[in-house]
Amino acid sequence: MLRRSLLLAACLPAVARPVGVLAQERPVRLVVAYPPGGSTDILARLIAPRLGEGLGTxxxxxxxxxxxxxxxxxxxxxxxxxGATLLLDSGGQAVNPFLMRGLAFDYRTAFAPVTLLATLPLVLVVRAELGVATLPQLLDRLRAEPRLAAYGSVGIGARTHLAMAALLRRAGIAAEHIPYRGGADQVxxxxxxxxxxGFTSIALSAPLLREGRLRSLGTSLPGAADSIADQGFPDFSIGDWLALFAPAGTPGATVARIAxxxxxxxxxxxxxxRLDELGLLPAAEGPEALARFLxxxxxxxxxxxxxxxxxxxG
Structure with missing residues (x-):
């Protein structure tokens, strides 16, 4: 009986697995492009279990x-x-191509966009002792006292750098940029x-704002009541964001399934x-939307x- 069953099975046509479709037994490696403890890493670990459930792996x-x-x-x-290796990356995808030379890959062609996951508004903060309560007051103070015109960021080309540079450019104010090793050092x-x-994240600034040691003058993305766009800078919109990518050439059906x-x-x-604590706003709209956004x-x-x-x- 067993021999007969084996012969029958051998005669049946093989069922081919579609190319690029994830097998349930095959694990997925989610490469996080930033160190442990930051927003990118935390989001990866928050979504990994449910993402695995959705993919069956x-x-x-x-x-x-x-x-x-x-x-x-x-x-x-x-x-x-x-589909077995994915990248969780952030706004560096849109900046690094203009700042880095000699990379072994081209950001524009090396990846298949999967989906934007979340946007991350930045908060413009000052020390409470500075004695300014609004963005117009800060700008007036900087014009009157140019020696104060210095701002920090988490590094050259980071969103905290670019957001401040863009705001000061529109305000017609020159200032010194001081890059720090990370958000904690900047604060x-x-x-x-x-x-x-300086611009910083909601997660980093929230405790100090509650303690009264920092004062918020506005957020970097439109939509909030205190957005910079509503304070004399229409269309001002520079925040960070987190998105999922696959290697270029990943089949469209696989990309859609992952998205x-x-x-x-x-x-x-x-x-x-938890996302609210981190200041992350979910924004998953699929590969086409991410391609346009990028x-x-x-x-x-x-x-x-x-x-x-x-x-x-520098």
Whole structure:
């Protein structure tokens, strides 16, 4: 009976698995382009379990940080386009092409956009001791006292740098940029009085705002009651964002499947309080929307970097 069953099975046509469709037994490697503890890493670990459920497999975050996200991006750029390796990256995707030379991959062609996951408004903050309560007051103070015109960021070309550069350019104010090693160092420098102002994340600024040590003068994305766009700078919109990418050449059906699972993962109601703490606004709309968004971001960031003459060597 057993021999007969085996012969019958051998005569049946093989069922081919569609190319690029994830097998349930095959784990997915989610490369996080930034170090542990930041918004990118936290989001990856929050969505990985539900993303795995949607794909029917295990999704394991793996931090590969360095060079403003270029190290992790390079890992995924060289991976097989089979859906088993994904990249969770941020706004560096739209900035690094204009600042970095000699990369082993081209940001514009190395990746298949999967979906935007979330946007991250920045908050413009000053020390409470500075004695200004509104953005117009700050700008008037900087014009009257140019020596105060210094601001911090988390690094050259970071969104905290570009947002401040764009705002001051529109206000017609020249200022010194002081890059720090990270968000915590930037805020420490601000509290110490090394700089007068700076954009930072909601997560970093919220405790100090509650304690009254910092004062918020506006948010960098439109839509909020205190947005910079509503304070004399129409259309001002420079925030950070987090998105999912696959290696170029990943089949469209696989990309669509991952995008749908990612949207479900980031929009799960249980995550909303945690995302609110981080200042993350879910924005998963699929590959076509991310491709359009990324094209607009690269155009805007490239123009700003050129106008400001920003280089990685300062």
């Amino acid at each position: 295990l999704v394991t975050p793996e931090n590969r940080s360095g060079a403003s996200g270029a190290v992790g991006a390079g890992v995924v750029a060289q991976a097989a386009p089979d 420490t420098g601000l509290l110490r009085g090394d700089v007068a102002m 749908a699972a990612a949207a479900e993962a980031v929009n799960q109601p249980a995550l909303r309080p 094209a607009a971001e690269r155009e805007a960031m490239g123009a700003l970097i050129a106008a400001e003459g920003i280089h990685l060597d």
